[in-house]
């Protein structure tokens with residue numbers, strides 16, 4: 001017998017998008033940075049990161065892999081729910097995907113965005129984007145719901161933990177004596193403050209994941225390993241404060257403290273897209289080498305079975321709640337699950353400033 005994920009007709013995987021070749025790079029970067037005040041020389045620099053890879057971001061293939069893995073997991077469980085894909089900044093654009101879904105009769109769609117942590121960039125901006133798509137489609141637009149941020153989903157955290165264990169095993173002597181360097185995307189301090197307006201902020205969400213993984217590793221080894229959280233990929237005006245320390249500066253500091261072995265754990269990202277492929281695998285690995293530190297980069301969660309299964313658990317759990325069942329969200333760590341619907345007062349870009357741009361109800365920023 002086939003099961004359904006009532007009341008949903010489809011699951012939309014909604015991501016950032018990335019260029020597929022040289023000619024795409026500039027128009028893609030223009031899409032991303034429209035109205036953001038990012039200096040021209042930063043754009044040229046980031047363009048070069050893409051050109052190093054023939055203008056092709058790995059992100060689109062990674063999203064297709066995830067799309068197929070989500071479909072396979074639903075099929076394995078006998079659940080009939082189409083999975084579709086749309087992006088904010090490059091083809092296939094969300095609005096086109098939603099237009100097609102609507103033409104095929106989809107009335108209510110659950111959206112999974114590919115950012116695990118809640119902030120303006122990872123949550124609110126997707127909600128504005130989805131609201132704009134719904135507005136553009138007018139009468140024919142399906143109703144869109146959003147999944148809560150999944151940073152403290154057991155599948156996501158355990159998949160990161162497994163990846164760190166595996167990376168540790170490649171180091172001489174294993175994890176013993178290593179420092180675990182968790183890394184995520186930096187955001188402006190104002191965005192951090194706004195993320196903390198109605199719940200645990202972006203930094204605190206990462207700190208909770210770090211604490212959960214640290215405790216599991218301490219269990220493995222019989223003693224705790226030192227660890228820290230650092231940030232990569234800052235941009236914007238250099239005078240604007242962003243979350244620190246930068247991963248490269250931090251590696252330098254660790255060397256001064258006598259650290260000789262690290263695992264770089266990119267818990268802020270779900271796949272090896274450009275930030276990971278360039279900012280970590282090229283830059284941070286070079287910094288480590290220059291400072292005589294042995295470094296292993298843990299995999300991003302990608303399509304690990306535990307991660308994909310956790311996402312599908314979340315989808316089915318949400319569908320059950322929407323259908324009136326009393327199902328509690330599953331989490332690990334000390335923070336509660338974020339609410340399915342955004343609490344009042346959370347829709348802010350900067351602390352204390354409401355942008356006035358329409359957003360969909362959903363996980364708060």
Ligand SMILES: CC1=C(CCC(=O)O)c2cc3nc(cc4[nH]c(cc5[nH]c(cc1n2)c(C)c5CCC(=O)O)c(CCC(=O)O)c4C)C(CCC(=O)O)=C3C
Pocket residue numbers: 016017018019029032033036038042043046057058059114115116119121122185186187188233234235236268269270273274275
């Ligand atoms: C928190 C966060 C995530 C979430 C983590 C996640 O979802 O994984 C994320 C994801 C991504 N960011 C990406 C690319 C870019 N982000 C930029 C700019 C910015 N990101 C920011 C933050 C974040 N970004 C911020 C505060 C800015 C400044 C401008 C603004 O306020 O929005 C720029 C402009 C140039 C530059 O300034 O670097 C680019 C090209 C790609 C695609 C990579 C690929 O192509 O493989 C992905 C997945």
Ligand SMILES: [Fe+2]
Pocket residue numbers: 185
């Ligand atoms: Fe970004």
